[in-house]
Amino acid sequence: MNSTLAHDRSLRLFQFLQAFTQLKVKPQRTSDHDTLLWFYSLPQEPEIQSVARRASQDTTPEVWLSVRKPKVLAHPELPESLRPWVTARLDDSSKLPVSLSQRFSHGHRAG
Known part of the structure; x- marks a missing residue:
């Protein structure tokens, strides 16, 4: 019993x-690498829903910020008259299209 009391006291200590x-x-809540972003500074787009822009402020929602992926529109088709001048594919937006500075046509002869 004496060892149980000593064990209990040391555990509590x-x-x-x-x-x-x-x-x-003190718990660290931010770091030097964090960025503070206020809800009111978010763009007012249909894809962005935040707790700050709700119509009713009576209750606190489960989701404070929701950002949906925007719909990406297809690029316009290249007109037929410009197709011989563009040599690259236009469906990759990470690359700039390559256009020819001059073009020689074998079908027409100067005369």
Whole structure:
């Protein structure tokens, strides 16, 4: 019984010391690499829904910020008259289209 009492006291002492050291350490909520973004500064687009722009402020919703992927529109078709001047594919938006600065036609002869 004496060893149980000593064990209980030492356990409570270590729990106290652990709680005491946690009081001195402030939790880090931000870092130097974080960026603060206010809800009101978000663009007003149909794809962006935030708690700050709700019609009713009576209750707190489960979702505070929702951003849907926007619909990507297809690029316009290249007119037939310009097709011989463009040598690259136009369906990759990460690459610039390549156009010819001059073009020689073998079907027409100067005369």
